Every structure is written in C-alpha cells, then in structure tokens.
Amino acid sequence: MIEVKNLVKRYGRHLAVDGLSFQVEEGQIYGFLGPNGAGKSTTMNIMTGYIGATEGEVLINGHDILKEPEEAKKHIGYLPEQPPLYMEMTVREYLCFAGELKKIPKDKLEEQIAEVMELTKLEESENRLIHNLSKGYRQRVGLAQAILGFPEIIILDEPTVGLDPKQIIEIRELIRSLAKRHTVILSSHILAEIREVCDYIMIISKGRLVASDTPDNLENLMNKTAYIQIQVRKPEDRIRNILGSLECIETAEYSAEGEGVITVRIQGRDKEDIREKLFLAFAEERVPLQELRLVKSTLEEVFLELTQEGKEAETDESNI
Numbered sequence: 001m002i003e004v005k006n007l008v009k010r011y012g013r014h015l016a017v018d019g020l021s022f023q024v025e026e027g028q029i030y031g032f033l034g035p036n037g038a039g040k041s042t043t044m045n046i047m048t049g050y051i052g053a054t055e056g057e058v059l060i061n062g063h064d065i066l067k068e069p070e071e072a073k074k075h076i077g078y079l080p081e082q083p084p085l086y087m088e089m090t091v092r093e094y095l096c097f098a099g100e101l102k103k104i105p106k107d108k109l110e111e112q113i114a115e116v117m118e119l120t121k122l123e124e125s126e127n128r129l130i131h132n133l134s135k136g137y138r139q140r141v142g143l144a145q146a147i148l149g150f151p152e153i154i155i156l157d158e159p160t161v162g163l164d165p166k167q168i169i170e171i172r173e174l175i176r177s178l179a180k181r182h183t184v185i186l187s188s189h190i191l192a193e194i195r196e197v198c199d200y201i202m203i204i205s206k207g208r209l210v211a212s213d214t215p216d217n218l219e220n221l222m223n224k225t226a227y228i229q230i231q232v233r234k235p236e237d238r239i240r241n242i243l244g245s246l247e248c249i250e251t252a253e254y255s256a257e258g259e260g261v262i263t264v265r266i267q268g269r270d271k272e273d274i275r276e277k278l279f280l281a282f283a284e285e286r287v288p289l290q291e292l293r294l295v296k297s298t299l300e301e302v303f304l305e306l307t308q309e310g311k312e313a314e315t316d317e318s319n320i
C-alpha cells in the first residue's frame with residue numbers, strides 16, 4: 001500500500017533522513033516513534049508530497065508521490081504538525097474549502113462534512129471562527145480536514161501535542177475508530193501514546209529506522225537482556241557453591257544488598273528459563289530464596305536502548 005524506498009533527506013550538510021525503507025499494509029495503525037529531531041516530520045512531509053526527498057522514492061498504491069502527485073495524494077489525508085488552518089474562516093467554510101481542494105464532488109460534500117464533523121465532535125462549532133477556537137478544537141478541525149474524502153491512508157503528525165489530558169483521550173479514541181476504515185500512520189515522541197494506540201511501532205533515531213515490529217515483539221526482541229534475579233540471605237560463598245554446581249548457568253553477577261542479603265542476576269545458557277532448576281537447587285540445600293523472578297525489558301527500555309548513541313537492533317522489515 002505504501003512503499004518507502006531508501007529515503008534520504010539532506011538539509012545542507014545535515015542528514016535528516018538517512019536511508020529509510022519500509023512498507024505499510026492496509027488496516028493497521030502504525031506509529032513513528034522517536035525523540036525530537038529524529039526525522040519523523042520530515043519523513044511524513046516527504047510521504048505526503050509536501051517536500052521532496054534528496055534520494056529515494058515513495059509509492060502510494062503504486063503511484064510515485066513526486067511523479068504522479070494527484071493520483072498518489074488521492075489516497076492520503078494528512079494532518080501536519082502545524083495544521084494549515086485559515087483563521088478567518090468558520091469551521092464549515094474551512095471544511096468546504098478543503099473539500100473543494102480535494103475535488104470531492106459537490107453533491108457528496110455536504111454529506112461528508114456532516115459525517116466528519118460528527119466524528120470529530122465539531123457539530124456545535126460549525127459556525128465558529130477558527131481564530132476563536134481552543135488548541136484542542138483547532139486540532140479537531142485539522143483532523144476533520146485530513147479525514148474528509150475518506151482516503152484509505154490517514155497520516156497524523158504528533159496529533160495530540162499541546163492538548164490537555166481529556167482532549168488527548170478523545171483524539172486517541174477517534175484515531176482508534178478511524179482504523180476500522182483506514183490505515184493510520186501517526187508520529188509521536190511519547191512511547192505510552194504509541195504503545196496504546198498502534199499495532200506496529202517504527203522506532204526512528206537520527207533519520208534511521210532502528211526497529212519496527214509489534215509492541216510485544218519489540219519487547220521480546222530485547223528479551224535477550226532478560227535475566228533471573230534471586231535474593232538470598234546467606235553468605236556469598238554459600239550461594240556461589242550452589243550456583244557453581246549448575247551447568248545451566250551462563251553468567252551470574254553478585255551484589256550485596258545490606259542486612260546480609262545477596263542479590264544475584266543470572267543468565268541461563270542459550271537464554272533458557274532456569275527458574276525451576278534454581279528453585280530446586282536451593283531447596284535441596286535447604287537454602288531459602290527470598291526472591292526469584294524473571295526480569296524482562298519494558299518497551300520503555302527498548303526505546304531508550306535503541307535511540308541511544310550508536311545502538312541499533314535488527315530491523316525486521318518483512319513484518320510491516
């Protein structure tokens with residue numbers, strides 16, 4: 001549906017997008033996640049034909065966004081980071097104007113405006129000047145404009161930025177409801193938002209795609225860093241003896257926690273989950289474990305790990 005191939009964008013000597021390639025399939029919500037300045041807006045602006053790329057191409061349902069912009073843009077609705085609103089127009093006037101630009105047939109325009117105003121809860125504001133609307137309501141108008149014409153793909157750049165918590169919840173619900181009929185791509189630098197709303201996450205760092213997968217798979221990807229933590233109130237030598245007799249252990253790091261408690265972080269060989277073996281080994285020696293648990297990476301940690309200087313994980317592009 002969308003194919004992005006080897007996209008590069010240079011601003012002078014600054015490389016904002018550095019060889020991005022990915023595919024987006026129908027009917028899912030995709031999230032671009034990355035710190036400020038990662039290149040999310042630049043990528044979205046290129047995908048929607050707002051700006052050209054230095055290298056690479058974007059195909060929307062097979063149409064090149066630069067070579068066949070009219071055909072390609074028909075399939076996309078876009079809410080840029082700064083929605084291009086006309087402050088002196090009323091909500092209805094603006095949506096009529098946007099509908100004409102999108103070449104929506106006149107006989108369908110009224111009906112569609114009514115439908116998008118209902119979706120974005122703008123019915124009661126239809127005759128208000130955009131100038132007089134709050135930030136949240138202006139964002140709804142921007143969204144209504146993106147949805148108008150019901151394009152297959154809706155691209156939203158930081159759709160909840162600057163909104164209050166109630167408005168954020170409303171916009172998220174709206175985005176979820178859109179996914180029933182549309183493919184949605186949204187960007188955010190807020191992990192919680194992307195995790196809550198999106199089926200797939202693409203993590204972008206310094207203009208590069210450093211990972212792309214479902215939220216669960218991304219957490220699993222990092223599970224190589226998962227370890228088992230035990231706490232025992234016995235001298236370290238005693239614990240070393242017990243663990244030393246187990247062949248299933250790859251590494252064990254010891255630290256003293258005070259009050260005679262030793263914490264050990266253990267990695268099983270070949271990433272094996274050896275919790276039961278550990279339990280039995282200590283039980284046989286009649287040494288009670290105060291704690292025995294598997295510590296996994298959270299998506300938060302995955303994100304931090306992947307967006308740190310020089311760190312990169314394998315990208316499974318076949319999954320998106």
Ligand SMILES: Nc1ncnc2c1ncn2[C@@H]1O[C@H](COP(=O)(O)OP(=O)(O)OP(=O)(O)O)[C@@H](O)[C@H]1O
Nearest residue numbers: 011014016034035036037038039040041042043189
């Ligand atoms: N018109 C421009 N001229 C020069 N540099 C630019 C321009 N637009 C963006 N950049 C730079 O390109 C990089 C990527 O910017 P971009 O806006 O795409 O990032 P982003 O991930 O969307 O971040 P944010 O959430 O802060 O907008 C940044 O370093 C930014 O300063």
